Amino acid sequence: MADRIRAELIESDCLMREDGVTQVGEGQAAGSAAGSLGGLAVGDVLAERYRLEEHINDDSAGRQVWRGVDIVLRRPVALVLRTPGGASAEEMLSAAVTASRVVHGNLIGVYDAIDEGERAYVIREWIDGTALRDLVAEEGPFDAERTTSVLHAVADAVSALHASGMAHGNVHPGTVLVAADGRVVLADARVDSTTSNEADVRSLGALAYFMLTGHWPRAEAGRTTALADGRRDSTGALVAPRQVRAGVPTYLDDLVMDLLDAKLALPTAQVLTGELARLDTGERLLFGGNGTLRFADETAPAEPAPRAATPRLLVAGGVALALVVSGLVLAVRALNADATEPPSARPSGNVAVEASASAAPQPKALNLTANQVRIIAPFGDRDNATQAPNMVDGDAKTLWKTTGYKRSNFGNTDKKGIGILISLDKPQLVSSVTIQLSTPGASAALMGGSAGAPDSRAGDRTIVDTFKQVAGSQAFGKDSGTTMVFSTDASTPYQYLMVWITDLPQDPTETEFPYRVGVQEIVVEVQ
Numbered sequence: 064m065a066d067r068i069r070a071e072l073i074e075s076d077c078l079m080r081e082d083g084v085t086q087v088g089e090g091q092a093a094g095s096a097a098g099s100l101g102g103l104a105v106g107d108v109l110a111e112r113y114r115l116e117e118h119i120n121d122d123s124a125g126r127q128v129w130r131g132v133d134i135v136l137r138r139p140v141a142l143v144l145r146t147p148g149g150a151s152a153e154e155m156l157s158a159a160v161t162a163s164r165v166v167h168g169n170l171i172g173v174y175d176a177i178d179e180g181e182r183a184y185v186i187r188e189w190i191d192g193t194a195l196r197d198l199v200a201e202e203g204p205f206d207a208e209r210t211t212s213v214l215h216a217v218a219d220a221v222s223a224l225h226a227s228g229m230a231h232g233n234v235h236p237g238t239v240l241v242a243a244d245g246r247v248v249l250a251d252a253r254v255d256s257t258t259s260n261e262a263d264v265r266s267l268g269a270l271a272y273f274m275l276t277g278h279w280p281r282a283e284a285g286r287t288t289a290l291a292d293g294r295r296d297s298t299g300a301l302v303a304p305r306q307v308r309a310g311v312p313t314y315l316d317d318l319v320m321d322l323l324d325a326k327l328a329l330p331t332a333q334v335l336t337g338e339l340a341r342l343d344t345g346e347r348l349l350f351g352g353n354g355t356l357r358f359a360d361e362t363a364p365a366e367p368a369p370r371a372a373t374p375r376l377l378v379a380g381g382v383a384l385a386l387v388v389s390g391l392v393l394a395v396r397a398l399n400a401d402a403t404e405p406p407s408a409r410p411s412g413n414v415a416v417e418a419s420a421s422a423a424p425q426p427k428a429l430n431l432t433a434n435q436v437r438i439i440a441p442f443g444d445r446d447n448a449t450q451a452p453n454m455v456d457g458d459a460k461t462l463w464k465t466t467g468y469k470r471s472n473f474g475n476t477d478k479k480g481i482g483i484l485i486s487l488d489k490p491q492l493v494s495s496v497t498i499q500l501s502t503p504g505a506s507a508a509l510m511g512g513s514a515g516a517p518d519s520r521a522g523d524r525t526i527v528d529t530f531k532q533v534a535g536s537q538a539f540g541k542d543s544g545t546t547m548v549f550s551t552d553a554s555t556p557y558q559y560l561m562v563w564i565t566d567l568p569q570d571p572t573e574t575e576f577p578y579r580v581g582v583q584e585i586v587v588e589v590q
Contacts (some may be wrong), residue, residue, distance in 0.1 A: 126155075129144070144184040146181060153557040155183065163231065167220055170224070190242050194238075194239065207310075211343055212247075222332040231252045238251045267322060276307065296535055296548060309572060390471055420461055440476045440479065441526075442477040454584060467573050471569070480563050483562040488558075496509055498546075503543060511560050512531070513557070553590050562582075
């Protein structure tokens with residue numbers, strides 16, 4: 064098998080780009096982990112050609128990754144090794160061979176694949192850069208333009224693979240690499256029984272969700288470097304990006320959620336790439352030639368001509384962008400339309416008119432200050448009330464915590480709950496209230512009122528007695544996670560809101576009084 068694989072790679076290697084440039088990412092684990100690769104050291108030469116220079120990491124699939132040098136061609140390479148070789152490594156080697164036949168500026172270059180029996184390894188392009196997973200962790204979620212540009216590059220790579228008859232099978236924030244020169248590269252294809260074109264397109268939606276929110280909308284149980292879980296509501300349904308983070312345009316929010324909706328049919332990667340090409344306007348010099356991502360550098364040399372394969376629609380303003388993607392979203396949904404539906408019930412052909420008519424103001428997050436939050440407790444103590452400003456200081460490491468209790472219902476006393484009062488500057492249409500908790504499993508509801516009350520025990524009782532559940536919001540029970548997103552129907556203006564906590568989770572770090580919860584941050588979005 065080794066001779067066959069090497070022959071196939073040598074045949075295609077003359078077509079590969081040689082501007083190798085690679086920080087190795089990490090994708091989804093596939094199959095059983097490889098065994099120990101001990102005994103390797105800096106300076107070792109494999110296959111009489113590839114010298115090991117630096118051990119980079121051990122990924123979730125049990126593979127060992129090294130930076131090395133091809134001493135024949137004198138170029139940097141990445142070596143991905145696993146043990147044993149033979150049949151157990153055939154999937155990795157076969158995927159590398161197949162991927163090497165597709166030459167694309169946004170796909171990692173594969174140079175060699177070797178099976179030595181006791182171990183096997185793939186030699187690939189070295190990318191001097193950062194995995195998307197780490198980039199979002201360091202810089203925070205991306206804005207809509209940057210998300211669209213990176214997604215366009217990855218979708219283009221996936222489209223090229225699909226056109227060749229191959230699915231990637233491992234589109235993930237750890238396998239998307241952003242080079243130091245801005246090039247976006249998709250690496251580490253995987254071939255197994257779960258690989259399909261449809262799964263790749265779903266994964267593109269998940270990738271966009273991650274870039275917009277910093278959360279991965281798929282479970283990654285058992286991974287040592289698991290991404291933050293996607294946020295979910297009290298029913299377990301995934302929360303839309305614009306409910307997690309302010310400023311996500313409705314058109315992009317709808318597109319992402321449609322791509323993740325298993326009940327909806329999908330566009331092909333080619334169709335998705337074409338629409339993203341029109342969105343990727345280049346106004347911020349995000350893309351240069353051959354798939355290179357460029358981020359505002361006024362001293363950079365003149366950009367090369369745009370890629371011929373990705374035509375762009377240059378537009379002025381976000382409305383035109385919204386119309387383009389709204390057309391794609393409607394097209395995705397149209398795939399699922401009932402063929403027997405009467406013409407009068409179907410969308411009209413004028414997508415632009417419909418999208419414009421349905422456009423709604425984007426919610427914006429309020430910049431809450433310390434004097435706009437306080438603790439409400441009609442009975443018992445206002446637990447650690449002086450910590451309340453920590454919930455709106457923008458730092459998730461600081462928090463307000465309840466006192467510890469021996470029972471989840473506040474010790475079975477007259478104290479039936481504790482509240483967090485949020486006082487807005489004026490009555491406003493509230494679209495959502497998000498609270499980030501230290502421990503999952505609390506029960507809470509969002510209440511609202513038109514009038515406040517004095518900062519006193521009697522005032523607290525007035526608030527609890529007169530506030531009603533906010534229209535359209537849903538209470539959370541003990542199955543809740545660490546993020547509660549209270550979405551509303553935004554039909555009634557509120558100046559005063561209260562998160563009313565009625566049941567406490569057990570804090571594993573506490574023993575004598577184990578029931579308590581902390582609130583790290585509160586975000587209020589208004590229309």
